[in-house]
Amino acid sequence: MDKLILLLPAVPLASALLILLTAGTRTVVARISIGAATLTFLLTAILLGISLGGAETRVFALFGERTAGSLMFDPLSSLMALVIAGISLIVHVYSVRYMAEESGYARFFTLLDLMTAALLVMVAAADLLTLLVAWHLIGVLLYFLLGQDTRSQSAYRYGFWTLITYRIGDLPLVIAAVLLYQAFGTWSLAAIFDGIALNPHIQTYFGLPLAEVVAALIALAAFARSAQFLLHTWLPYTMEGPTPVSALMHAGIVNAGGFLINRFAAIYVHTGGVLHWIFVVGLVTAIIGSVLMLTQNDVKKSLGYSTMGQMGFMIMECGVGAFSLAIYHLIAHGVFKGTLFLSAGTVIGEARQNDGVPKDDLYTFVVQRRPARSRQPWLLMAAITLAVPIVVLVLAHWLVAEDFFQKQGAVVLLFFGWVTGAQLLFSTYRMQSENPLRLIALIIFSFTVVVLGYTMISHVFDVFLYPDEQFRASIYAAAGIDLRWFDALVGIMSVVIVVGWLRAYYAERNAGVKRPGPVWLNLYALFSREFYIVDLYSRLTRALLSVAERLNVWLRWV
Amino acid sequence: MSTLGYLLIGFFLPLFPFSIGFNALLTRVTNLPLRLILLLAWPQIGLLLLAQTDGAPPAWIVTWAMATSLLYSLRLLAVRELGRWIAFLATAAWGLLWLLPAAQAALHALWFSLPLLLLALLTASLERRFGGAYTGIYQGLAQAMPRFSAVLVITVLAAVATPPAPTFFSMLSAFLNATPGLMSGLVAVWLLWTWAAARLLQGLIVGPGTCEAAVDLERAGAWTYTAALLTLVVGGAVFSGGVA
Structure with a gap:
C-alpha cells in the first residue's frame, strides 16, 4: 500500500x-x-x-x-x-x-x-537530484502562477522578485547537494544520512566540517523560501497574482523552509553553531515582520509581513531544536492564513452591506479606542499578568513531558508564550467592561485551552515525526548552549520581562497626552519605509543593468 | 599543449576576447540552416581540438573561461534582440564546457546547443512575422500568440538550465567538477541567466497585446516543438540524469 x-x-x-x-x-x-x-x-x-x-x-x-x-x-x-x-x-x-x-x-x-x-x-x-528538480520547479511555476494575467506588467515584475529570490535560495541547496555527493558518492538521502551518522566529523573544502557547511547552505535555501529577513521583500509585494495563488503561496509554498530543515534533521543533529544562527535569523525576522505588519497602512502588505513574522517564528523554532513544532506551526499557519486569503473577498463584500462588527467591549476598545473609565488595581493586575501565563504554560508542558526543563529550546519558546499570554491579559486592563473579572476569567480559560492544545498536539507531532526518543533529545542538545550561559540568559530575560510589564502597567496607570519625540517619529518613518531595503535592492538592480548596458556598448554588442 | 593551442580552442570554446569572433559571425549570418549548424557544431569543433590535448586544461584557462561566461551572462541582461541573446547565452554556456570532464563534454555541449537551436527557429519565425525579434516592441505575445508564447517560454527555460531540461544536469555536472571559487562563479552565472530569461520573457510575452493581427503557431507546429522539447528532457534524463 x-x-x-x-x-x-x-x-x-x-x-x-x-x-x-x-x-x-x-x-x-x-x-x-x-x-x-x-x-x-x-x-x-x-x-x-x-x-x-x-x-x-x-x-x-x-x-x-x-x-x-x-x-x-x-x-x-x-x-x-x-x-x-x-x-x-x-x-x-x-x-x-x-x-x-x-x-x-x-x-x-x-x-x-x-x-x-x-x-x-x-x-x-x-534523493538530492529529485529534491533539487522539485525545489527549482516550484519557483518557476510560482512565477507563472503569479503572472496569470499576462497583460499585467506589475504582476510579472513582482513575480520576478519571487523568482530571483527563490533562485538565490536554490543555488546554496545545489552547492550543499554537490558537497554531499562529493563526500559520500551518492545522491540518496538515506545513504547520505547513514554516512554522516557514521562519520559526523567528515571535512570538506578548507578543512571545514561538512555537516556545518551543508547545514548552513540548506538554512540559506530555507531562508529564501520562507522569506527571512533580507530575503523577504518578495513576499509582501507579490499580491498582484490571483487570490487562490496568494492563498497557496502563503499557506503552503512559503512554509517549505521549515520542511527542508526537518528533512535534513539528520544533518542538523551533528551541528551546533548553525542552529544558533538559524535561531537569530528567525528571531530577527519574527520581530521585524511583526513590526512592519503593524506599521503598514496597506492591508495586503500588512498580511504579507504577518506571514513573514510567522515564518520567522517557524524558523526560530527550528533554531531551538523544536523541529516538529515548526511542522505543526507551518500547518496551523497554513490553515489560518489560507482561510484569511480565501475569505477576504466575502468579508469585503459583506462589509459593503454591513460592517458586521458587534458593538461590544472589544469593539469599543479596538475600534473606538475608548479605554476603561475605572480599572482594577494595577499592581494586582500586573501580578496576574505575570503569574498566570507562566503557571499555565509550565503545567501544560509538564503534563506532556516531565523532563521539559532539561530542553533549553522548550524553555526559550516558553518565554514567547509567557510574553504573548501577558500581552493578552494586559489588554483586559485597558478594556472597558461591565464585568472585568468575568472577562479576565474568560481570557485565562481561552489561554489555557490554547496552550494545552498547542502543547499536546506538538507533543504528538514530536512522537510521530521523530519516534526515536534519543534522536529527539539529540536535536535539542545540538541547539543548546553552555548551561551556565543559558541559566544567566534565562535569569536576565525573566527580570526584563517582569520589570517591563510592571513598568507598562505603571505607565498605563499614569498615562497622559504626550507627543512622540523626534526619535520615535524617525523610527516610525524607518519602519513605514520598510528599512529602505526595497529601495536599496532596486538601486543595486538598476546599477547592475546599467553596467551591462555600458559593457555592451563598449564591446559593440559582440 | 602549447598556450597557442589553447588560445586557438578559445575561439570555439569561447574565451574573451576570442569569443567576439563567434558572436560577430552568428549575428551576421542570416541563413537559418547555417545559423543552426553554427550553434550545433561550433563547440563540438572546440571539444574535438581539446581532445587532442594531453590532460585537463590548466587552471588559468578554466578561470579565464569562467570569467568569460560571467561577462557574457552579465551582458545578457541588457540584450533586447533575440538573435544576439542566443549568441550571448551560447558563449556563456560553452565557456562552462572547459570545467567539464572531457568524456562527457560533447554530450553537455549538445544539451546546451539544442534548446538554443529551437530558440533560433522561433526567432526566425518571429522575424518572418514582424521583421525583427526584439523585446519591448510587440509586447503581449501571450495575448496574440498563446501557442507560440508557450513554446517560447518553455524553450527559454530549457536554455537557462531549468529542470528537468538536460542543461540543468549539465550545470550540476559543472558544479561537481568545480573548485569553491568556480562554484561561486557558477552561482552568479546561473542567477544572471534566470534574471536575463525573465527580462526577455517579460519583454516579449507580457503586456496588453498590441499585435492581435499576428498569426499564431499552428497546432501541429506547437506539438512538433513540444515533442522536440520532450525528447530533449527524456534524452537528458536517460544520458545525464544520474549526474556524476
Whole structure:
C-alpha cells in the first residue's frame, strides 16, 4: 500500500496533461482538475493512515538507483503530502468560480496541477537530484502562477522578485547537494544520512566540517523560501497574482523552509553553531515582520509581513531544536492564513452591506479606542499578568513531558508564550467592561485551552515525526548552549520581562497626552519605509543593468 | 599543449576576447540552416581540438573561461534582440564546457546547443512575422500568440538550465567538477541567466497585446516543438540524469 506514494505526483501530472490534450471547456477543465485534486487528497489520507499505523520508512526508485526519481514514504512525507493535497484541493475548488471570468482558465489549472505535483515530489523526494528538480520547479511555476494575467506588467515584475529570490535560495541547496555527493558518492538521502551518522566529523573544502557547511547552505535555501529577513521583500509585494495563488503561496509554498530543515534533521543533529544562527535569523525576522505588519497602512502588505513574522517564528523554532513544532506551526499557519486569503473577498463584500462588527467591549476598545473609565488595581493586575501565563504554560508542558526543563529550546519558546499570554491579559486592563473579572476569567480559560492544545498536539507531532526518543533529545542538545550561559540568559530575560510589564502597567496607570519625540517619529518613518531595503535592492538592480548596458556598448554588442 | 593551442580552442570554446569572433559571425549570418549548424557544431569543433590535448586544461584557462561566461551572462541582461541573446547565452554556456570532464563534454555541449537551436527557429519565425525579434516592441505575445508564447517560454527555460531540461544536469555536472571559487562563479552565472530569461520573457510575452493581427503557431507546429522539447528532457534524463 505504501507504494501509493508513487501515484501522488502522477495524478496531478496526468490531470495537467489531460487538460492540455483535451483542450476542453471550462467545466471539463475544472472537473478534470478537481477530480485529480480529490483523488490526490484521498491517496494522501490513506498514506498518512498507513504511516500512523506504524509502517516503516521505504524508498521507491522509479528509474533505478543511479538516476533522479526516487520517492520516500516516511512520517514527514506522508504528513506534508496530506497538508499540500488538502490546501491544493481547497484552492482548486475555490478557483473554479473565482477564475471563471479570467482568461487562461486551462493554463491556470494546468499550472496549479503542476505546482501540486512539484510540491508533492519535493516532500517525498528520496534523493538530492529529485529534491533539487522539485525545489527549482516550484519557483518557476510560482512565477507563472503569479503572472496569470499576462497583460499585467506589475504582476510579472513582482513575480520576478519571487523568482530571483527563490533562485538565490536554490543555488546554496545545489552547492550543499554537490558537497554531499562529493563526500559520500551518492545522491540518496538515506545513504547520505547513514554516512554522516557514521562519520559526523567528515571535512570538506578548507578543512571545514561538512555537516556545518551543508547545514548552513540548506538554512540559506530555507531562508529564501520562507522569506527571512533580507530575503523577504518578495513576499509582501507579490499580491498582484490571483487570490487562490496568494492563498497557496502563503499557506503552503512559503512554509517549505521549515520542511527542508526537518528533512535534513539528520544533518542538523551533528551541528551546533548553525542552529544558533538559524535561531537569530528567525528571531530577527519574527520581530521585524511583526513590526512592519503593524506599521503598514496597506492591508495586503500588512498580511504579507504577518506571514513573514510567522515564518520567522517557524524558523526560530527550528533554531531551538523544536523541529516538529515548526511542522505543526507551518500547518496551523497554513490553515489560518489560507482561510484569511480565501475569505477576504466575502468579508469585503459583506462589509459593503454591513460592517458586521458587534458593538461590544472589544469593539469599543479596538475600534473606538475608548479605554476603561475605572480599572482594577494595577499592581494586582500586573501580578496576574505575570503569574498566570507562566503557571499555565509550565503545567501544560509538564503534563506532556516531565523532563521539559532539561530542553533549553522548550524553555526559550516558553518565554514567547509567557510574553504573548501577558500581552493578552494586559489588554483586559485597558478594556472597558461591565464585568472585568468575568472577562479576565474568560481570557485565562481561552489561554489555557490554547496552550494545552498547542502543547499536546506538538507533543504528538514530536512522537510521530521523530519516534526515536534519543534522536529527539539529540536535536535539542545540538541547539543548546553552555548551561551556565543559558541559566544567566534565562535569569536576565525573566527580570526584563517582569520589570517591563510592571513598568507598562505603571505607565498605563499614569498615562497622559504626550507627543512622540523626534526619535520615535524617525523610527516610525524607518519602519513605514520598510528599512529602505526595497529601495536599496532596486538601486543595486538598476546599477547592475546599467553596467551591462555600458559593457555592451563598449564591446559593440559582440 | 602549447598556450597557442589553447588560445586557438578559445575561439570555439569561447574565451574573451576570442569569443567576439563567434558572436560577430552568428549575428551576421542570416541563413537559418547555417545559423543552426553554427550553434550545433561550433563547440563540438572546440571539444574535438581539446581532445587532442594531453590532460585537463590548466587552471588559468578554466578561470579565464569562467570569467568569460560571467561577462557574457552579465551582458545578457541588457540584450533586447533575440538573435544576439542566443549568441550571448551560447558563449556563456560553452565557456562552462572547459570545467567539464572531457568524456562527457560533447554530450553537455549538445544539451546546451539544442534548446538554443529551437530558440533560433522561433526567432526566425518571429522575424518572418514582424521583421525583427526584439523585446519591448510587440509586447503581449501571450495575448496574440498563446501557442507560440508557450513554446517560447518553455524553450527559454530549457536554455537557462531549468529542470528537468538536460542543461540543468549539465550545470550540476559543472558544479561537481568545480573548485569553491568556480562554484561561486557558477552561482552568479546561473542567477544572471534566470534574471536575463525573465527580462526577455517579460519583454516579449507580457503586456496588453498590441499585435492581435499576428498569426499564431499552428497546432501541429506547437506539438512538433513540444515533442522536440520532450525528447530533449527524456534524452537528458536517460544520458545525464544520474549526474556524476
